Amino acid sequence: xxxxxxxxxFVRPLRAARAVVFDTDGVITDSARVHAAAWKxxxxxxxxxxxxxxxxxxxEDYRRHVDGRSRLDGAAGFLAARGLxxxxxxxxxxxxxxxxxxxxxxxxxxxxxxPGTVRLLRALxxxxxPCAAVSASRHAPQLLxxxxxxxxxxxxxxxxxxxxxxxPGKPDPALFLEAARRxxxxxxxxxxxxxxxxxxxxxxxxxxxxxxxxxRTAGPTSAxxxxxxxxxxxVGDLAELLxxxxxxxx
Ligand SMILES: O=P(O)(O)OC[C@H]1O[C@@H](O)[C@H](O)[C@@H](O)[C@@H]1O
Numbered sequence: 467x468x469x470x471x472x473x474x475x476f477v478r479p480l481r482a483a484r485a486v487v488f489d490t491d492g493v494i495t496d497s498a499r500v501h502a503a504a505w506k507x508x509x510x511x512x513x514x515x516x517x518x519x520x521x522x523x524x525x526e527d528y529r530r531h532v533d534g535r536s537r538l539d540g541a542a543g544f545l546a547a548r549g550l551x552x553x554x555x556x557x558x559x560x561x562x563x564x565x566x567x568x569x570x571x572x573x574x575x576x577x578x579x580x581p582g583t584v585r586l587l588r589a590l591x592x593x594x595x596p597c598a599a600v601s602a603s604r605h606a607p608q609l610l611x612x613x614x615x616x617x618x619x620x621x622x623x624x625x626x627x628x629x630x631x632x633x634p635g636k637p638d639p640a641l642f643l644e645a646a647r648r649x650x651x652x653x654x655x656x657x658x659x660x661x662x663x664x665x666x667x668x669x670x671x672x673x674x675x676x677x678x679x680x681x682r683t684a685g686p687t688s689a690x691x692x693x694x695x696x697x698x699x700x701v702g703d704l705a706e707l708l709x710x711x712x713x714x715x716x
Contacts, residue, residue, distance in 0.1 A: 475589045479676050479699055480707050485651035486590055487642050487669075488583070489534070490601035490624075492661040493680050493704070495613045497577045501603075502528040504567040508560055509544060516550060525683055529691075534662025536602045536625055536635045537561045572605065572612075579613040582705030587618040589708060596620045598645035602628070602635055621648040636664040639672025646674075659704065663695045670696025680704065 474481050492498030502524040509522035522528075522544065531547050532540035541561040545552050590597055599610055599619045606624035610616040623645045627633075633640040639653075646656045657676040658669030669677035679697030681689045689700045701707060 475593065475708055477707050477709060480657060480678075483595065483655070483657040483676055485596050485598070485646060485649040485656040487598045487600055487645045487649075487656060487658045487674075488619075489658075489660040489662065489665050490599050490606045490609060491603055492533070492682055493659055494583050494599060494615060495577045495579055495609045497609055498533065498661065498682070500571050500575070500577065501568060502532075504564050504571060505532055505540070505544075507567055508564045511563075512560055513548075518548070518550075525685065529663060529683070529688070534602055534636045534660070534664035536628070537565065537604070539602075539635050568605070572608070577609050577612050579615045580704065582703040584615060584618075586704040586707055587615065591618060596649045596651070598623065598649055600641045600645045601625060602641070621645060623648070636662065637667035637671065639668045642668055642672045642674065660697075663691060666692050666695040666697045678707065
């Protein structure tokens with residue numbers, strides 16, 4: 467007797483997902499480094515102005531205090547971590563300066579999508595698994611358009627939507643849950659793919675069936691940190707979620 471076996475293109479942990487929610491900066495588009503560079507320029511100028519010698523580390527400080535958080539939360543988070551002034555005026559001034567630099571960098575250099583992410587998105591589309599893009603950033607729709615991947619997502623929940631709907635930022639799961647709701651699939655049947663520690667924690671707290679951590683920095687503890695915050699699986703590139711690629715860096 468012949469038995470039909472459905473061959474999946476996806477690695478085993480992803481096969482049960484009926485929807486996939488992607489973070490944007492650093493997962494879909496190569497823009498986390500653009501944010502980090504803009505933050506560094508602004509924080510360093512501020513640190514010098516208040517007589518501090520230890521500058522902003524665009525890998526470690528960014529990962530721990532800024533990545534995945536809204537513009538104001540990121541500014542306040544880093545200043546608080548250094549024990550500096552977190553008054554509304556200072557936080558807003560720093561955040562606005564960063565926004566000017568980021569917008570200028572986008573105009574001058576643009577942004578691209580990671581090829582491995584595009585491969586995964588196309589495979590999900592071929593298997594009719596709906597996908598959403600989520601971001602703390604108000605620039606996310608523009609980034610997705612400029613990287614020519616906007617049409618691969620059924621919905622986008624970005625920083626502007628979060629403000630309009632009064633959704634709390636990551637590590638609260640509200641943005642991811644809103645995305646799953648729009649896709650019409652429960653969180654416990656959906657996967658979240660995130661590179662930020664705050665975002666991985668949000669996926670875990672939201673009760674998602676699978677939380678994939680993306681470790682682009684490959685630092686000494688970066689994969690372990692993603693796991694500690696709740697990642698079930700850590701990959702360096704999203705193509706590793708397709709069969710035939712190596713998945714899950716320990
Ligand atoms: O200032 P924006 O574009 O609204 O972005 C807010 C935040 O968006 C997050 O996705 C980034 O990780 C942060 O670095 C950024 O600060």
